[in-house]
Amino acid sequence: MTSVSADGAKAETSPQRAPQRRKRREQQRAIETKQAILAAALREFADKGFDGASTREIADKADVNHRLIGHHFGNKELLWEATAKYVFGEYVAQQRKRYQGLDGVDQPILLRLMLREFILFSAKVPQLHRFMVQANEGGQKRLEWLIKNHLAPGIAMDLMILRKAQEEGMLRSGDPMHLRYLFIGAATSVFTLSEEYQFMSKQNPFDEDFIENHIEMVLSLFLTPKDNAP
Numbered sequence: 449m450t451s452v453s454a455d456g457a458k459a460e461t462s463p464q465r466a467p468q469r470r471k472r473r474e475q476q477r478a479i480e481t482k483q484a485i486l487a488a489a490l491r492e493f494a495d496k497g498f499d500g501a502s503t504r505e506i507a508d509k510a511d512v513n514h515r516l517i518g519h520h521f522g523n524k525e526l527l528w529e530a531t532a533k534y535v536f537g538e539y540v541a542q543q544r545k546r547y548q549g550l551d552g553v554d555q556p557i558l559l560r561l562m563l564r565e566f567i568l569f570s571a572k573v574p575q576l577h578r579f580m581v582q583a584n585e586g587g588q589k590r591l592e593w594l595i596k597n598h599l600a601p602g603i604a605m606d607l608m609i610l611r612k613a614q615e616e617g618m619l620r621s622g623d624p625m626h627l628r629y630l631f632i633g634a635a636t637s638v639f640t641l642s643e644e645y646q647f648m649s650k651q652n653p654f655d656e657d658f659i660e661n662h663i664e665m666v667l668s669l670f671l672t673p674k675d676n677a678p
Contacts, residue, residue, distance in 0.1 A: 489510075489530075490531050490534065490535055492509065493579055494575040494582060533597075535579060538573065539576065540602075542565070547561075559671070564667070567636075571639050574642060581640070603628070634666050638662060
């Protein structure tokens with residue numbers, strides 16, 4: 449049954465639209481369920497590694513039926529891969545959003561922004577680096593998959609930016625790959641080892657003022673003095 453609008457066009461009545469609304473609600477629930485599973489999986493894989501993580505524990509922390517993990521992801525291996533895509537995708541999305549409209553920005557400013565955003569994301573999602581530490585201990589096959597699918601393209605871009613910064617005198621000299629890993633260690637360790645750091649220093653590394661001070665301290669280690677001013 450249809451009704452006729454003021455312009456003579458036929459419009460579906462509520463009973464005909466009901467299945468569409470129901471389908472949209474189901475789709476939204478599925479999206480929310482998958483997001484909850486991925487968030488819980490990231491915490492579990494980051495804390496316990498692939499072998500130590502349990503899909504039942506992940507389901508419990510996500511507050512979903514265990515069978516939904518199989519329904520949405522298939523098995524534990526595929527869930528791990530989806531979790532990697534989830535966390536790296538979040539970082540890439542943040543970077544794209546941050547750098548929109550920055551064409552033509554001076555290279556020193558762009559470099560500082562790039563390094564700053566990395567540290568901010570590391571504070572926001574410390575599980576990323578814990579996930580990486582566990583991946584390095586979890587077998588060659590899984591690590592190679594992670595490098596090929598998520599790390600290699602980003603590393604190539606990082607090295608290009610670092611080399612250009614060195615050529616222009618903005619970055620300390622040294623092997624760019626080595627500098628990249630030195631920076632990652634300096635930038636992330638207080639967040640990756642947050643409980644240890646807080647116990648030893650009596651400071652909360654996730655406090656906003658601490659993060660800002662940490663950013664400036666880390667940048668001062670790598671940027672040349674002339675490009676290290678705020």
